[in-house]
Amino acid sequence: MPWHQGVSDTLFEIECEGHRHTVVWSAGELLLPDHPNISAEKVLVALGGPKPRCLDILDLWNFALSDAGFIEEWAPWYKADHQRRWWLNTALERLRSEGVQDFLYDLPRDKAVKMGEVVTTLPHEFLDRAMAAVVDAADKRGWDFAPxxxxxxxxxxxxxxxxxxxxxxxxxxxxxxxxxxxxxxxxxxxxxxxxxxxxxxxxxxxxxxxxxxxxxxxxxxxxxxxxxxxxxxxxxxxxxxxxxxxxxxxxxxxxxxxxxxxxxx
Structure with a gap:
């Protein structure tokens, strides 16, 4: 049985192309119900078209699963902390503008910027599920995490x-x-x-x-x-x-x- 069987769906809304769109996590997958043809939209983006915000979210999700650097920030927080999220947004802007890295110390600066976007954009419930996917995959590989x-x-x-x-x-x-x-x-x-x-x-x-x-x-x-x-x-x-x-x-x-x-x- 996959780890996500029986885990409840969760969702949040974002502004995308002038509308409120819904981002859904369900059964281990990130879904964009307002974008029924994601492949076609990616082709348009590759040809120089504007990139919908929902596709940015999908890219952040996939990057989180492949790199897992967000876990450094996620680990000490049992649930969402709005003051912490506000501080992270400020720290991320400072990292972008001044190069000062006040968080995600284990990551090189470019990855810290990307993972900063992950932890300031995805709700805590999504980070919980991303963590579980990362840990489950590593367990199947033989637990090959860096120290x-x-x-x-x-x-x-x-x-x-x-x-x-x-x-x-x-x-x-x-x-x-x-x-x-x-x-x-x-x-x-x-x-x-x-x-x-x-x-x-x-x-x-x-x-x-x-x-x-x-x-x-x-x-x-x-x-x-x-x-x-x-x-x-x-x-x-x-x-x-x-x-x-x-x-x-x-x-x-x-x-x-x-x-x-x-x-x-």
């Missing part, structure tokens, strides 16, 4: 895993007081088998989880990082059956201990 990109994906995994764990613990019964304050360690490694340890026992509570960074595309991007109140460490498929591998907490001598259980969906 700097791997570092950003580790950061992204830790951030999103912590938020998901807190959400799952908030659903725990018996209830866990102040789950956001529980010490949490997320070890991100290229392991085939995720691990969990720790306990929930008042001041002695702590949780440690080991995840593969493909968790971002396999689990988080699919919206199942928390399912039926439990944290999902991995998702596997066999003979058409999808299995979520999740953390279940069980009472043991007055405290809660974690174990991994399977949930078929």
């Amino acid at each position: 700097s990109m791997h570092r950003h994906l580790i950061e992204a995994t830790k951030l999103r895993a912590r938020r998901s764990l807190v959400q799952a613990l908030a659903n725990q019964r018996p209830s866990v007081p102040n789950p956001a304050l529980i010490p949490f360690t997320c070890i991100v490694e290229l392991l085939d088998v995720p691990l969990v340890s720790g306990r929930l026992s008042g001041r002695d509570s702590h949780v440690e989880i080991s995840l593969h960074p493909r968790w971002l595309s396999r689990v988080w991007a699919r919206g199942v990082s928390v399912h039926v109140g439990r944290f999902t460490v991995d998702l596997t498929e066999h003979n058409g059956v999808t299995t979520l591998h999740q953390i279940e907490w069980s009472e043991d001598n007055g405290e809660l201990r974690p174990s991994l259980v399977n949930c078929h969906v």
